[in-house]
Amino acid sequence: MTIALRTLDDGAWISVNDSREVGVSDIWTLPAREFCGCETPHVMLEGFSGVDLRGVDTHVIADAVGMCIDCGTRDGIESLPVGRIVDGEFKRYEPESVQSPSVDAVSSR
Amino acid sequence: MPSDVEEWKDEVYGTDIRDHIERFAENGWESIPDDEKDAWFERFKWYGLYHQRAGQESYFMMRIGPPGGVLEPGQFRRIVEIADEYARGPVSNPEFGNGWLDVTTRQAIQLHWIRIEDVPDIFEALEDVGLSTVQACGDSWRNIVGCPVAGKDKHEHVDAGALAEDLHDTFKRNDAHSNLPRKWKVSVTGCDEGCGQGDINDLAFEPAEKEVDGETVTGYNVRVGGGLARNEPRFAKNIDVFVTPEQAVEVAGGISALFRDHGDRENRYNARMKFLVDEWGPEKVRNVLQEEYIDFELETAGEDLRHSYSYNAGDADGKHDHVGVHEQTDGTNYIGLNVLVGRLGIDDGYEIADAAEEHASGEVRLTQRQNIILTDVPDDEVDALLDNPVFDEYSPDPHPFQRGSIACTGSEFCSLSIVETKNRQVRFSRWLVDNVSLPEGVENFHIHLSGCTASCAQPQIADVSLRGMKTRKDGEPVEALDIGLGGGLGENPQFASWVSDRVPADEVPGAIENLLANFDDARKDGESFREFVAARDDEELAALVEPEETSYEDPFLHNTKRTWYPYAEDDGFDDSPAPARADGTPIPSDD
Ligand code: HEM
Ligand code: SF4
Ligand SMILES: [Zn+2]
Numbered sequence: 001m002t003i004a005l006r007t008l009d010d011g012a013w014i015s016v017n018d019s020r021e022v023g024v025s026d027i028w029t030l031p032a033r034e035f036c037g038c039e040t041p042h043v044m045l046e047g048f049s050g051v052d053l054r055g056v057d058t059h060v061i062a063d064a065v066g067m068c069i070d071c072g073t074r075d076g077i078e079s080l081p082v083g084r085i086v087d088g089e090f091k092r093y094e095p096e097s098v099q100s101p102s103v104d105a106v107s108s109r
Numbered sequence: 110m111p112s113d114v115e116e117w118k119d120e121v122y123g124t125d126i127r128d129h130i131e132r133f134a135e136n137g138w139e140s141i142p143d144d145e146k147d148a149w150f151e152r153f154k155w156y157g158l159y160h161q162r163a164g165q166e167s168y169f170m171m172r173i174g175p176p177g178g179v180l181e182p183g184q185f186r187r188i189v190e191i192a193d194e195y196a197r198g199p200v201s202n203p204e205f206g207n208g209w210l211d212v213t214t215r216q217a218i219q220l221h222w223i224r225i226e227d228v229p230d231i232f233e234a235l236e237d238v239g240l241s242t243v244q245a246c247g248d249s250w251r252n253i254v255g256c257p258v259a260g261k262d263k264h265e266h267v268d269a270g271a272l273a274e275d276l277h278d279t280f281k282r283n284d285a286h287s288n289l290p291r292k293w294k295v296s297v298t299g300c301d302e303g304c305g306q307g308d309i310n311d312l313a314f315e316p317a318e319k320e321v322d323g324e325t326v327t328g329y330n331v332r333v334g335g336g337l338a339r340n341e342p343r344f345a346k347n348i349d350v351f352v353t354p355e356q357a358v359e360v361a362g363g364i365s366a367l368f369r370d371h372g373d374r375e376n377r378y379n380a381r382m383k384f385l386v387d388e389w390g391p392e393k394v395r396n397v398l399q400e401e402y403i404d405f406e407l408e409t410a411g412e413d414l415r416h417s418y419s420y421n422a423g424d425a426d427g428k429h430d431h432v433g434v435h436e437q438t439d440g441t442n443y444i445g446l447n448v449l450v451g452r453l454g455i456d457d458g459y460e461i462a463d464a465a466e467e468h469a470s471g472e473v474r475l476t477q478r479q480n481i482i483l484t485d486v487p488d489d490e491v492d493a494l495l496d497n498p499v500f501d502e503y504s505p506d507p508h509p510f511q512r513g514s515i516a517c518t519g520s521e522f523c524s525l526s527i528v529e530t531k532n533r534q535v536r537f538s539r540w541l542v543d544n545v546s547l548p549e550g551v552e553n554f555h556i557h558l559s560g561c562t563a564s565c566a567q568p569q570i571a572d573v574s575l576r577g578m579k580t581r582k583d584g585e586p587v588e589a590l591d592i593g594l595g596g597g598l599g600e601n602p603q604f605a606s607w608v609s610d611r612v613p614a615d616e617v618p619g620a621i622e623n624l625l626a627n628f629d630d631a632r633k634d635g636e637s638f639r640e641f642v643a644a645r646d647d648e649e650l651a652a653l654v655e656p657e658e659t660s661y662e663d664p665f666l667h668n669t670k671r672t673w674y675p676y677a678e679d680d681g682f683d684d685s686p687a688p689a690r691a692d693g694t695p696i697p698s699d700d
Pocket of ligand 1: 009010213338524565567
């Protein structure tokens with residue numbers, strides 16, 4: 001089964017199979033000190049610049065621009081796991097749960 | 110690799126989209142195939158239809174773009190009637206009720222909660238009075254903006270209204286210019302006040318004079334590559350070309366074709382004209398235009414009128430907008446009316462249409478400050494017209510804080526938004542009117558609020574620029590605003606500098622109060638706010654903005670994007686009535 005993945009409306013959201021699944025303006029918790037100097041960076045995503053599938057358990061990973069709401073660092077984020085495909089269905093990760101580096105959030109940089 | 114959007118546009122774009130809209134309307138929302146939704150919604154934009162944000166599926170925003178913002182007699186009333194019949198939401202908005210239209214910063218009108226099933230009837234009702242939604246969104250010639258009182262104004266040097274219409278007639282539904290790499294925004298200014306806002310458009314025509322074959326000719330100088338979006342604001346650059354009104358359409362076509370052929374179709378983020386101008390520089394734009402697109406020899410730039418531009422120029426006594434009663438060249442008057450954040454209720458719309466027809470020509474014009482103008486009011490009708498109580502609210506003499514307020518669509522409907530905008534700006538202005546006095550001699554003060562960096566409310570050209578962000582307050586994430594200062598247009602336009610980041614939204618009115626008090630204390634005699642800001646560095650300015658809680662209360666501090674509609678009583682996504690059938694009944698999801 002092919003999965004249609006794209007960002008639309010100037011990076012406002014990620015579409016998975018023509019359905020709006022992940023939008024900007026949510027605050028994502030990133031691994032310690034990977035994004036800014038903060039212990040636990042809380043990063044508001046402002047726009048998505050790309051989206052792709054990765055790995056055997058098919059994580060959906062996104063490139064984005066975001067800002068830490070605590071220290072104000074603004075930067076690009078590469079390969080942020082935003083969800084995964086299970087039996088052809090997209091399951092979105094909760095932004096608040098810490099994105100474990102083992103799912104390749106930042107190690108590929 | 111071309112983007113998906115480019116592939117979709119290659120398949121079906123332009124006027125060919127119409128038949129498909131009719132087909133989907135006939136068979137209902139559910140007939141749009143699930144795996145074609147992204148493609149169709151992208152294409153619908155060309156016809157002025159924009160799918161509303163997540164949680165509001167099956168509802169559309171619809172934009173109607175009259176060139177130069179001119180609504181001929183009967184057209185405004187027709188739009189009000191359409192809004193009355195088709196633009197009502199499932200729940201009401203606490204400030205605006207249920208049923209209104211939005212006047213936009215590009216002299217267009219935006220309706221919300223439109224159902225695809227109703228679109229053919231709406232198109233017919235619009236076409237019946239000579240209006241259309243064609244190319245109001247999408248990758249093409251957007252609504253052509255210009256002096257809102259073109260043809261009526263004493264300050265006019267060349268008839269900007271005529272050119273705006275020529276451009277509209279030539280480049281709407283024009284196959285050669287239907288599919289550009291990105292949106293294409295054009296402005297025509299004809300007056301010595303500079304109220305066309307050309308500097309922030311992809312292509313700007315500005316009044317100029319030139320000696321040609323021993324004769325002084327009136328026409329336009331050409332600038333290209335302006336725009337505000339994405340933290341990359343640019344003023345349009347002078348490409349050293351003068352055109353007569355007769356040449357203007359051909360040169361506009363040449364530049365549009367140049368953008369069509371050379372703009373970046375691989376990367377939408379890099380596609381706007383401003384980035385091509387960055388890459389090439391104005392000289393190369395001129396050379397390529399001359400060599401590849403224009404058959405006659407282009408004149409070099411003529412003498413412009415920028416030195417006299419007073420519109421939004423930041424002088425204490427300059428012209429700032431078109432609000433108020435002003436004399437026209439024919440001895441009658443135009444009356445500029447304040448529409449707070451551009452939103453106008455349907456019942457009020459009928460009242461205004463009646464008044465314009467009874468006391469004047471019935472023509473209504475839209476301004477880039479989200480206001481309206483009634484033209485052709487004879488001297489002896491002015492008082493009678495303004496006697497109508499509707500003009501207490503839509504006032505020709507509003508308080509400066511309301512007169513200066515602009516706000517974009519924001520999280521009510523827009524997918525890009527980070528914060529709530531229009532209701533918040535109404536509340537800000539109300540609080541400021543009640544609690545803050547303006548320093549001596551300051552009669553105009555522009556506060557523009559945009560929900561994200563796309564900058565639809567043009568925050569960078571305001572005295573106080575507000576832009577949606579988030580921050581943490583008392584341990585919780587809250588909606589916040591970046592604060593910028595000192596932007597404006599005029600001979601030497603200036604973008605605001607962003608001096609204070611991430612101010613919790615409930616502390617912004619206090620910040621503005623303190624800023625104005627500090628300005629009043631420290632300013633030199635008669636110094637305007639813009640001059641005051643220009644004379645100081647960002648650090649100094651940041652110290653003058655002192656965010657503070659006040660009696661102002663902000664009901665939208667929580668994440669309004671995590672609601673299906675920020676003002677619904679049950680606002681969770683699970684409570685959303687969308688997607689819905691044409692009659693409003695929710696469509697159950699398959700899973
Ligand atoms: C659902 C999404 C959007 C909504 C509801 C929206 C709404 C608006 C409105 C109401 C206007 C003025 C109206 C007009 O053009 O006639 C406008 C203008 C504008 N839009 Fe948007 N917009 C959206 C997306 C975008 C995007 C994706 C960008 C670009 C990155 C953008 C950038 C702008 C800018 C810069 C202006 C105003 C400045 C100018 O005059 O050029 N907007 N938008
Ligand atoms: S500025 Fe951002 S939030 Fe406001 S209407 Fe434009 S895209 Fe939407
Ligand atoms: Zn941080």
